[in-house]
Amino acid sequence: MIYGYARVSTKKQDLAYQLDRLQKAGCDRIIEEKQSAKDTQGRPEFLRLLASLEPGDTLLATVSDRVARDPLDMLLILREIQCIGARLRLLDQALDSTSSEADVTLFLHGWAGKQYRLRLLENTKNGRVIAKAKGVKFGRKPKLNPLQRAQVLERKARGEPYARIAKAFGVSESTILRISN
Template identity: 55%
Template sequence: MKYGYARVSTEAQDLSAQVERLRAAGCERIFFEKKSGKDANRPQLRRLMRGLKPGDVVYAVVSDRVARDPFDLLSIMRTVTAAGAALRLLDEPFIDTTSEMSDLVLFLVGWAAKWQRRRILENTANGRARAMAMGVKFGRKPKLSMQQRREALARLAAGEARSDVASSLHVSGSTISRLQSEATHPSNALLEG
């Protein structure tokens, strides 16, 4: 039996190109999911691995669709071979678990994927640091302006009910509770200025 495995990291990404290629390769059944490759404990991948029998072949487009970490990739490969099945990658034809060199090749390809991911994370962190240095603000926009925060705290200090303050500012009571809690914390930066 020829099985296919397709994966993308997020719900917004499209699996169709991978699925089409796996069908063209003759895969009779395709398992797919939208989960990060960092986690080797993916439901559809586990389901595929549990169903393997001797002589089956698992196809994927490239190694990083199967796993991002070289050790996860080797573990998956060992699970496949322990079942008497094989793993083949369409864009990396040198990966074929029937070869004597498959452990080494899979480790090297997995390592390269991990190295690439590390570079992406470093580049993202560097870009974020540069943006912050230029004054770019990250995170959600505050629900209340600085003036509204001061007004809310003054009204609370004057004895007005938290729910009335929240209602008049069109925010939840928990927003006002957090504001009140933050105001009592000495390191609170929200109320400075």
């Protein structure tokens, strides 16, 4: 059996390229997942796929970071696949777990994936710092504008029930409770 594994990190990302490559490679079944690869435990479809592998099966992915972004994870996954008697092939990197240097090559690709992830996290952090310095607001947009918040505070000060205030502004009581001086 030839299994394909296509993964992206977020629900907004597209699997089209990977699916196309895996279909053209002749996969009998393709497993799709939209989860980060920061660890294997957070990817239930991938874990089910590994558990279903049998001797002689092949697991295809387009590149190593679709499988793992950590070198140790990559080696553990490779070892599990090899112990089953299956093989791992990476289409866009021309890697095959049956080659004698597969473990070293996959470890290096896993290391590169980890470095890429760390660089991505650092760039994101730096981007947020710069955006905050420019006054960009993060998070959900407030349900009430500053004038409405002031009106809520006045009504609360007069002792009006929170349920009535919430109903007047079309928000939940918890929203009213969170508004303070």
